[in-house]
Amino acid sequence: MTEAVAIAQVELVGGAVATIERHAEVASTNALMRERFVEGRERFAPYSAIATGSQPDGRGRLEREWVAPPGQSLALSVYVELDAAIARDALGWVSLAAGLAVTDALAGLADDAPSRVRVKWPNDVLVDGRKVCGVLGELLGVVDGGRAFACVVGIGVNTAMPADSLPTPTSTSLQVAGLIGVGPRDDEWSPGSDALAAAIVRALAVRLDRLVERGGDAKASGLRDELLRCCSTIGERVRVSLPDGGTLEGTATGIGDGGELEVRLASGEVRRLQVGDVEHVRAASGEWR
Numbered sequence: 001m002t003e004a005v006a007i008a009q010v011e012l013v014g015g016a017v018a019t020i021e022r023h024a025e026v027a028s029t030n031a032l033m034r035e036r037f038v039e040g041r042e043r044f045a046p047y048s049a050i051a052t053g054s055q056p057d058g059r060g061r062l063e064r065e066w067v068a069p070p071g072q073s074l075a076l077s078v079y080v081e082l083d084a085a086i087a088r089d090a091l092g093w094v095s096l097a098a099g100l101a102v103t104d105a106l107a108g109l110a111d112d113a114p115s116r117v118r119v120k121w122p123n124d125v126l127v128d129g130r131k132v133c134g135v136l137g138e139l140l141g142v143v144d145g146g147r148a149f150a151c152v153v154g155i156g157v158n159t160a161m162p163a164d165s166l167p168t169p170t171s172t173s174l175q176v177a178g179l180i181g182v183g184p185r186d187d188e189w190s191p192g193s194d195a196l197a198a199a200i201v202r203a204l205a206v207r208l209d210r211l212v213e214r215g216g217d218a219k220a221s222g223l224r225d226e227l228l229r230c231c232s233t234i235g236e237r238v239r240v241s242l243p244d245g246g247t248l249e250g251t252a253t254g255i256g257d258g259g260e261l262e263v264r265l266a267s268g269e270v271r272r273l274q275v276g277d278v279e280h281v282r283a284a285s286g287e288w289r
């Protein structure tokens with residue numbers, strides 16, 4: 001197990017404090033949190049986090065990899081607990097809230113950032129329509145004799161990644177988008193990552209605490225409205241790759257109570273999708289992105 005090279009304390013709204021451990025390199029921050037929770041029987045304080053700027057074996061959604069070369073990105077895993085009584089309604093919203101938390105954190109980086117940063121359902125964060133951040137939420141297990149669920153919310157942000165290192169033609173980084181300058185960095189930690197990690201943890205805690213206060217009701221907590229406001233998928237023609245290998249095409253018309261994407265097919269039938277990989281069609285070129 002890697003030793004933390006720095007520990008930051010983040011004051012959350014409401015006065016609680018969360019700890020962010022920064023490591024020089026971690027194969028996968030989600031995997032490390034799972035290992036410590038499952039094998040080490042370690043119960044983290046709510047919103048405690050493990051972070052690194054170098055993640056050679058990171059994991060993405062739908063079994064993809066998410067590799068972070070040193071000094072170019074932030075890999076952050078946040079520990080979350082949810083009371084079992086509200087988990088049925090709230091669990092799906094944990095990783096959706098993470099995308100919104102990142103959007104909120106990035107909005108503070110520049111005057112024009114709020115209009116450039118959007119969420120692509122379910123929780124990719126885009127700058128100018130290009131992916132800058134991905135989220136992978138995973139269940140770790142139960143605590144308190146089954147009365148609460150423990151989860152890890154993994155967040156990867158391309159921070160100082162130069163254009164020629166971007167993983168796909170539809171990716172970007174904060175640096176490429178001009179939201180951070182090219183600053184000095186140490187070998188594995190990119191500039192601004194401490195502040196960014198703290199801002200994300202704080203913004204996530206605000207949203208999830210509010211969701212818990214409202215008994216897991218995303219509508220009452222404002223989370224669903226926030227997603228509708230920030231989600232560039234709504235109103236778009238979409239092609240969705242489904243976990244069973246199938247695809248469907250239609251128009252994204254809304255977000256359900258559980259955070260699912262509502263897609264109206266050409267036949268008029270509305271499908272509610274809980275998982276899937278969405279591409280937006282670009283009207284002018286017909287290109288999918």
Ligand code: BTN
Binds near residue numbers: 028060062074077135
């Ligand atoms: C995606 O496919 O878009 C989700 C990417 C999630 C990557 C993050 S980086 C921190 C955490 N640790 C991992 O191994 N994966 C997540």
